[in-house]
Amino acid sequence: MPRRDGISMSVIRRMPRYYRYLSHLEQTGVTRISSKELSERMGLTASQIRQDLNCFGGFGQQGYGYIVSELRKEIGNILGLQNTHKAVVLGSGHLGQAVSAYLKFETKGFQLIGMFDNNPAIIGTSTLCDLIVTDVAQLEEFCQQHKPTMAVLCIPLQAAAELVERLYGLGIRTFWNFSHFDILRQYPDVTVESVHLSDSLMTLCYLMNENPGSAAKPLRF
Amino acid sequence: MPRRDGISMSVIRRMPRYYRYLSHLEQTGVTRISSKELSERMGLTASQIRQDLNCFGGFGQQGYGYIVSELRKEIGNILGLQNTHKAVVLGSGHLGQAVSAYLKFETKGFQLIGMFDNNPAIIGTSTLCDLIVTDVAQLEEFCQQHKPTMAVLCIPLQAAAELVERLYGLGIRTFWNFSHFDILRQYPDVTVESVHLSDSLMTLCYLMNENPGSAAKPLRF
DNA sequence: TAGATTGTTAATCGATTAACAATC
DNA sequence: TAGATTGTTAATCGATTAACAATC
Numbered sequence: 346m347p348r349r350d351g352i353s354m355s356v357i358r359r360m361p362r363y364y365r366y367l368s369h370l371e372q373t374g375v376t377r378i379s380s381k382e383l384s385e386r387m388g389l390t391a392s393q394i395r396q397d398l399n400c401f402g403g404f405g406q407q408g409y410g411y412i413v414s415e416l417r418k419e420i421g422n423i424l425g426l427q428n429t430h431k432a433v434v435l436g437s438g439h440l441g442q443a444v445s446a447y448l449k450f451e452t453k454g455f456q457l458i459g460m461f462d463n464n465p466a467i468i469g470t471s472t473l474c475d476l477i478v479t480d481v482a483q484l485e486e487f488c489q490q491h492k493p494t495m496a497v498l499c500i501p502l503q504a505a506a507e508l509v510e511r512l513y514g515l516g517i518r519t520f521w522n523f524s525h526f527d528i529l530r531q532y533p534d535v536t537v538e539s540v541h542l543s544d545s546l547m548t549l550c551y552l553m554n555e556n557p558g559s560a561a562k563p564l565r566f
Numbered sequence: 567m568p569r570r571d572g573i574s575m576s577v578i579r580r581m582p583r584y585y586r587y588l589s590h591l592e593q594t595g596v597t598r599i600s601s602k603e604l605s606e607r608m609g610l611t612a613s614q615i616r617q618d619l620n621c622f623g624g625f626g627q628q629g630y631g632y633i634v635s636e637l638r639k640e641i642g643n644i645l646g647l648q649n650t651h652k653a654v655v656l657g658s659g660h661l662g663q664a665v666s667a668y669l670k671f672e673t674k675g676f677q678l679i680g681m682f683d684n685n686p687a688i689i690g691t692s693t694l695c696d697l698i699v700t701d702v703a704q705l706e707e708f709c710q711q712h713k714p715t716m717a718v719l720c721i722p723l724q725a726a727a728e729l730v731e732r733l734y735g736l737g738i739r740t741f742w743n744f745s746h747f748d749i750l751r752q753y754p755d756v757t758v759e760s761v762h763l764s765d766s767l768m769t770l771c772y773l774m775n776e777n778p779g780s781a782a783k784p785l786r787f
Numbered sequence: 788t789a790g791a792t793t794g795t796t797a798a799t800c801g802a803t804t805a806a807c808a809a810t811c
Numbered sequence: 812t813a814g815a816t817t818g819t820t821a822a823t824c825g826a827t828t829a830a831c832a833a834t835c
Contacts, residue, residue, distance in 0.1 A: 353825075353826075355825090355826065355827090356826090357769060357772055357773075358765070358769055360768070360769075360772070361762075361764065361765040361768035361769060362765060364768065365746055365764070365765070366748075369748075379791085379792060379793090380792075380793075381792080388751060390827075390828060390829090391792090391828095392827075392828050392829065392830095393826090393827065393828075395792090395793065395794065395795085396794090396795090396826090396827075396828090398794095399793090399794060399795075403793075403794060405792075405793050405794080406792085406793075406834090406835060407791080407792055407793040407794075407833070407834045407835045408790075408791045408792050408793070408834065408835040409791080409792070409793080409835065410791090410792065410793080411793090423772070424768045424769075424771055424772045424775075425771045425772055425774065425775035426768065426771060428771065428774075428775065430771070430774055438664070439660045439661070439663040439664035439667065439694070440660070440661075440664035442660040443659070443660035443661035443664055444763065446660065447763050447764070447767075448767070451763075451764055452763075452764050452767050452768065453771075454767065454768065454771035455767065455771065473660070494774070495770070495774065519770065519773075519774055521766070521767065521770055525586055527587075527590075530609065536770070536773050536774065536777055538766055538767075538769055538770040538773065539766075540761060540763065540766050541582075542665065542668050542672075542673075542761065543582065543586070543668070543672055543673050544579070544582040544583060544586070545742070545759055545760075545761050546668075546669070546673050546675065546676065546742065546759075547581070547582035547585065547645045547647065547673065547675065548578060548579055548581075548582060548645075548759055549716070549740065549742055549757070549759040550645055550646045550647060550649065550651070550674075550675035550676065551578055551581070551644070551645045551646055552578075552740075552757050552759065553646065553649075553651055553715070553716065553740055553757065554645075554646035554649065556757055574801075574802075576801090576802065576803090577802090600815085600816060600817090601816075601817075602816080611803075611804060611805090612804095612816090613803070613804050613805065613806095614802090614803065614804075616816095616817065616818065616819085617802090617803075617804090617818090617819090619818095620817090620818060620819075624817075624818060626816075626817050626818080627810090627811060627816085627817075628809070628810045628811045628815080628816055628817040628818075629810065629811040629814075629815045629816050629817070630811065630815080630816070630817080631815090631816065631817080632817090
């Protein structure tokens with residue numbers, strides 16, 4: 346797959362949605378699709394779809410459209426879903442459990458190799474993803490042996506500073522972040538992708554106030 | 567608080583972060599801040615902060631800056647956090663539990679009044695947010711009585727079509743969505759805010775490939 | 788070939804940044 | 812008053828949309 350530098354985040358953030366939608370189409374038995382039809386189904390413009398895809402290469406056939414399975418595979422390669430970055434989950438409460446099940450069953454690109462917590466009540470119990478919750482005291486030992494490259498943070502704010510420092514010390518430079526850890530901004534060389542429940546919820550609260558009746562306000566899907 | 571129409575989503579999505587950061591500052595004992603200092607701390611430009619805030623009104627004092635507590639309160643009002651939109655959570659697995667705890671303890675703007683599931687093993691059990699999980703068979707009865715206006719979808723894809731139809735029939739027009747329910751696009755008058763774990767994870771996968779060593783690529787916090 | 792649809796360039800639109808007059 | 816910093820207008824930048832030549 347051709348790859349170029351300097352793709353904008355706007356484009357990158359749309360790629361997973363294309364991937365999802367094409368997977369859906371493929372499962373439905375659609376083998377071929379034009380940018381026009383895809384745009385109508387997804388609520389975008391055909392122009393945008395063609396522009397987005399052509400950041401990475403020409404995957405279509407003029408006069409014909411795109412072959413669904415091929416395009417899906419190309420986008421999977423662009424996203425790097427064929428990789429198996431080793432990941433650990435910190436915090437094995439409900440959120441950690443939900444995310445780990447997700448990591449295990451729903452996505453490619455990562456391999457979940459460990460779950461940690463400091464709560465004696467759940468250390469040693471097994472999880473939805475078939476891993477035993479390990480005492481976070483053994484984090485160093487575990488990471489030195491297994492060398493994960495990504496950490497999922499499902500921990501309370503108070504625990505973050507110390508834990509991030511330890512993970513950083515262990516060479517982890519990529520974080521998937523489920524809380525408001527401005528702490529991570531202090532490290533210049535880490536990659537962070539955040540999922541902020543409270544920001545999303547506050548945004549929804551705003552939208553409800555703006556559209557008290559039920560005026561349409563569809564967002565990204 | 568002055569309010570105007572046609573605020574762009576780019577601006578709206580930044581407001582919760584301002585709110586969070588100002589809360590943090592207030593707790594830290596900071597009483598006054600200039601757009602310049604805030605911008606340095608948050609990693610934005612001072613210009614953008616002033617532009618954003620002035621979409622809603624002039625909350626600062628020339629030559630002085632902004633009073634932290636006042637500005638925080640204003641943004642809270644803009645977001646509508648003083649409201650208590652009644653909400654129900656559909657699906658009481660780990661994700662539903664995590665989100666409901668969040669709704670209960672971490673945010674304003676909503677009041678969680680019910681949790682539902684179809685799994686007999688958890689119906690009747692109590693949750694972190696002190697609600698008993700109700701059989702989803704009783705959804706109609708419950709909603710007609712309590713009239714929630716927002717529903718949180720923490721359910722598997724297969725269950726979505728039927729459940730959304732039922733919720734829509736019960737007058738619910740706002741959804742907080744944790745899965746890929748393109749189904750919701752079929753309703754022209756609903757407001758949907760989505761949190762997509764897999765999109766976020768695929769984006770992170772892409773970023774890891776682009777920055778295999780550890781090149782800095784900080785995103786929003 | 789004719790029709791369709793891509794890939795790509797040009798035009799438009801919107802969002803961010805810079806500049807500065809107003810004013811505390 | 813002088814210095815600082817806002818509110819706001821103007822300039823720039825980037826992202827989206829439109830148009831169309833290339834071509835299957």
